Amino acid sequence: MSEPDEERELEALLELSRRGRAKLERLHEVLTSPGHYGTGASPSTVVYRENKLRLLRLVDEHGQPRSGPPVLFVPAPVSRYFIVDLLPGRSFAGHVAAAGFDVFVIDFGTPTTEDRFADLSYYVDGLVRRSVRVVSQLTGQAAINVVGYCLGGTLSLLYAALYPETVARLVLLTTMVDGDVEGGIGWVAHKMGLAGESYDHPRLVPAAEVKSWFEMLAPGSNSLVGRVTDLWDRLDDPAARLRDVRTMATWVDDVAPAPGRLLAELYQKFGPGRNGLITGVVQIGDRMVELAAVQMPVLSVSAEKDLIAPPEGVDAITRVVPHAEVLRLPGGHVGIVAGRTAAALWQRTVEFLATSRDGTHGL
Amino acid sequence: MDGKAAKDSTTLVERWIEDQREWQKTAMAYLDSMVKNDEFLTHLGNAMRGSLLAGKAYPTAGAATAAPAQDVPADDRLDRVLFALHQMQGQLSDLRMTLDEMRTGAKGSPPRMPATRSAVRKRAPAAKARKTKRKTTGKARR
Numbered sequence: 123m124s125e126p127d128e129e130r131e132l133e134a135l136l137e138l139s140r141r142g143r144a145k146l147e148r149l150h151e152v153l154t155s156p157g158h159y160g161t162g163a164s165p166s167t168v169v170y171r172e173n174k175l176r177l178l179r180l181v182d183e184h185g186q187p188r189s190g191p192p193v194l195f196v197p198a199p200v201s202r203y204f205i206v207d208l209l210p211g212r213s214f215a216g217h218v219a220a221a222g223f224d225v226f227v228i229d230f231g232t233p234t235t236e237d238r239f240a241d242l243s244y245y246v247d248g249l250v251r252r253s254v255r256v257v258s259q260l261t262g263q264a265a266i267n268v269v270g271y272c273l274g275g276t277l278s279l280l281y282a283a284l285y286p287e288t289v290a291r292l293v294l295l296t297t298m299v300d301g302d303v304e305g306g307i308g309w310v311a312h313k314m315g316l317a318g319e320s321y322d323h324p325r326l327v328p329a330a331e332v333k334s335w336f337e338m339l340a341p342g343s344n345s346l347v348g349r350v351t352d353l354w355d356r357l358d359d360p361a362a363r364l365r366d367v368r369t370m371a372t373w374v375d376d377v378a379p380a381p382g383r384l385l386a387e388l389y390q391k392f393g394p395g396r397n398g399l400i401t402g403v404v405q406i407g408d409r410m411v412e413l414a415a416v417q418m419p420v421l422s423v424s425a426e427k428d429l430i431a432p433p434e435g436v437d438a439i440t441r442v443v444p445h446a447e448v449l450r451l452p453g454g455h456v457g458i459v460a461g462r463t464a465a466a467l468w469q470r471t472v473e474f475l476a477t478s479r480d481g482t483h484g485l
Numbered sequence: 486m487d488g489k490a491a492k493d494s495t496t497l498v499e500r501w502i503e504d505q506r507e508w509q510k511t512a513m514a515y516l517d518s519m520v521k522n523d524e525f526l527t528h529l530g531n532a533m534r535g536s537l538l539a540g541k542a543y544p545t546a547g548a549a550t551a552a553p554a555q556d557v558p559a560d561d562r563l564d565r566v567l568f569a570l571h572q573m574q575g576q577l578s579d580l581r582m583t584l585d586e587m588r589t590g591a592k593g594s595p596p597r598m599p600a601t602r603s604a605v606r607k608r609a610p611a612a613k614a615r616k617t618k619r620k621t622t623g624k625a626r627r
Contacts, residue, residue: 159540237571353537367537371539375538
């Protein structure tokens with residue numbers, strides 16, 4: 123090898139070293155800057171507590187709630203609530219509040235061992251119903267708007283069928299209705315042994331196990347090498363962008379443990395091969411829920427690249443709620459709610475919520 | 486080696502030395518953070534798993550094992566009692582809200598309904614109206 127060749131190789135090595143060091147310096151900067159510790163971005167007050175649940179009411183810069191129509195966000199109980207209120211400027215709930223609505227968000231909290239006995243009835247006819255009731259009392263509105271995300275959408279749909287007179291408008295985001303559509307978290311959980319969860323003798327399903335189901339959906343995300351390589355590649359991004367990534371990672375990687383009884387019931391009633399929602403009649407606790415009772419305006423949103431709730435399974439809402447407006451947006455399960463393209467969903471939701479039954483603008 | 490090449494070579498060596506110094510600084514910054522910031526090790530551990538999760542350790546099977554309730558406890562009576570208390574807490578909230586509504590005369594959302602089919606409940610006003618109509622018609626006939 124000639125001297126110029128050696129020099130070029132050394133220069134290349136030096137450049138490689140410099141770039142590697144720059145990545146590590148950026149990582150250090152991100153890891154030492156304040157992270158997202160699972161709290162929402164918008165100022166709020168806690169207006170109701172029950173068990174681990176907190177009901178948050180978003181307030182303006184003066185600490186006052188908005189005066190517009192009430193909107194209740196119902197996130198999934200197995201993940202953290204702050205996906206709907208991720209960052210300043212990237213908050214679904216914040217966007218709806220900025221449009222003038224009086225926004226409430228349910229934080230189901232982290233279940234502990236005794237909560238493994240919580241079933242669908244406890245969530246739908248207990249926590250969600252009482253949250254709606256609190257919102258009604260605080261705002262003086264007998265019927266409020268409800269926005270459910272993922273499993274929170276399932277809870278919202280069942281609630282709306284049980285108490286239709288209390289729901290003015292219903293928005294369902296990436297909410298599976300047809301459990302027989304292959305793919306998605308239900309199928310993965312089915313293959314990973316969810317059928318073995320006991321309703322009568324439930325356990326608190328550890329967060330790591332719940333997370334492993336989600337990881338099975340994203341090729342490479344369950345591989346340590348794949349994840350580290352992905353992070354290493356991302357470290358070329360500016361620190362500000364990495365802080366955004368960190369916020370999202372704090373949501374994606376921080377799943378909550380799940381009540382085994384709830385999972386067992388969801389599987390037995392709505393899972394692959396059972397598919398109770400598509401029949402339109404479901405028993406929840408001692409109540410029969412008929413989805414035909416859902417007569418209020420409904421907007422159901424699916425995501426084209428949703429690996430958790432396949433869009434075909436979400437759009438099937440029209441088979442049980444024929445008047446539901448179906449909207450399919452480009453993006454994934456999380457991206458349409460909190461990603462860079464989420465503004466499309468936020469805007470459509472505000473338009474839908476702001477339209478009164480006679481088609482006029484309600485705000 | 487001519488004079489120009491010697492100069493370039495010296496420059497390259499100097500840059501290598503400078504790069505090594507920078508690596509030392511980076512390493513020291515990491516060590517410093519490990520000593521001063523309790524959470525840094527957790528965050529660094531997460532990063533070594535490919536995650537930027539902040540505030541807590543990445544959920545792993547190991548962490549799950551350490552969790553108190555991975556499996557069904559042999560005696561679940563205490564947990565059943567605790568959960569029943571949580572349910573009672575909810576019922577008390579319902580009661581309080583009902584009392585508030587009675588006091589203020591407000592018509593809030595309804596308390597939990599008895600076990601009936603929601604659709605039946607929904608149809609109830611119409612059925613009541615039909616009944617009233619029949620009654621009125623009957624009176625008129627009489």
